[in-house]
Amino acid sequence: MTEPQLLKRVRTRHFLSAKQNGTKITGLTSYDQLTAKIFDEAGIDFLLVGDSAANNVLGYDTTLPVTVDEMIPLVRAVARAASRAFVIADLPFGSYETGVADAVHSAIRMMKETGAHAVKLEGGIRSADQIRHIVDAGVPVMAHIGFTPQSEHRLGGHVIQGRGAGEDQLLADARAVEEAGAFAVVLEMVPAEAAKKVTESLTIPTISVGAGPHCDGQLLVWTDWAGLTQGRIPKFVRQYAQIGQTLRDAAGAWKADVEAGEYPGPENSY
Numbered sequence: 001m002t003e004p005q006l007l008k009r010v011r012t013r014h015f016l017s018a019k020q021n022g023t024k025i026t027g028l029t030s031y032d033q034l035t036a037k038i039f040d041e042a043g044i045d046f047l048l049v050g051d052s053a054a055n056n057v058l059g060y061d062t063t064l065p066v067t068v069d070e071m072i073p074l075v076r077a078v079a080r081a082a083s084r085a086f087v088i089a090d091l092p093f094g095s096y097e098t099g100v101a102d103a104v105h106s107a108i109r110m111m112k113e114t115g116a117h118a119v120k121l122e123g124g125i126r127s128a129d130q131i132r133h134i135v136d137a138g139v140p141v142m143a144h145i146g147f148t149p150q151s152e153h154r155l156g157g158h159v160i161q162g163r164g165a166g167e168d169q170l171l172a173d174a175r176a177v178e179e180a181g182a183f184a185v186v187l188e189m190v191p192a193e194a195a196k197k198v199t200e201s202l203t204i205p206t207i208s209v210g211a212g213p214h215c216d217g218q219l220l221v222w223t224d225w226a227g228l229t230q231g232r233i234p235k236f237v238r239q240y241a242q243i244g245q246t247l248r249d250a251a252g253a254w255k256a257d258v259e260a261g262e263y264p265g266p267e268n269s270y
């Protein structure tokens, strides 16, 4: 988006101007103050405290079990650490689907108790009323359509969305969230050509998570991107580090040194 030192704090208007200027927007997930500070210093434009914390922090198999109460301390840590990046709190499953009052309540809790700058929720047409009411309450909303992990059981697994006839549904969902007042929309796991059509038909920026190169920005789950996630990694991820292997090697080397009496050395002792 803009050079880190030129911009004090990323705001929703910078998302819109980035689309207008053709400058790509970058986002990573973050769940703690250590990574938030590092990604913020690297100039990443926004940090999403994803409900993927369910898998990546709390050890659940899916995102479904995580609650607002569990998310709040993580969002707070990220918001405290980020000085330039725009911090977005993911609304977990069950905290907004039950009606506009519950959705506004959850969004306000996130804003009041964490210092986040916006919330994100899943769903297009089905979530448009919630988006409208949260925005009316003064809270910016990032929408999320295409593959929506909170509904993976209804979708039948990690299935690519927006293929064939699904493209019309995707476009309708995208228009609905823009009309409802979302400032940006995440497109997850949709064909590049469908994402291109959505990007060209909206005035708000599209953020790709596995939606190809034509979107206005790109977002990845940091633990996937840094080689920390165990197990299957989606095809849309490019790994920029192998932190998992680095830590495994470090733990093995330290254990061997301790067992051999090589650690601590004189320089580590009083």
Ligand SMILES: Nc1nc(=O)c2c([nH]1)NC[C@@H]1CN(c3ccc(C(=O)N[C@@H](CCC(=O)O)C(=O)O)cc3)CN21
Pocket (backbone or CB within 6 Å): 149, 158, 159, 160, 188, 209, 221, 224, 229, 232, 233, 234, 235, 236
């Ligand atoms: N952005 C994102 N969303 C997720 O739901 C998600 C992550 N990242 N990262 C961690 C886990 C791992 N997940 C996934 C999601 C998809 C595949 C996968 O292999 N997908 C196929 C395409 C779908 C298919 O047709 O099977 C692929 O080739 O990428 C793997 C792990 C779900 N989780």
Ligand SMILES: CC(C)C(=O)C(=O)O
Pocket (backbone or CB within 6 Å): 029, 048, 049, 050, 051, 052, 053, 090, 144, 186, 188, 209, 219, 220, 221
């Ligand atoms: C992958 C992104 C879009 C997300 O919702 C999350 O990390 O929870």
Ligand SMILES: [Mg+2]
Pocket (backbone or CB within 6 Å): 050, 051, 052, 063, 090, 149
């Ligand atoms: Mg999420």
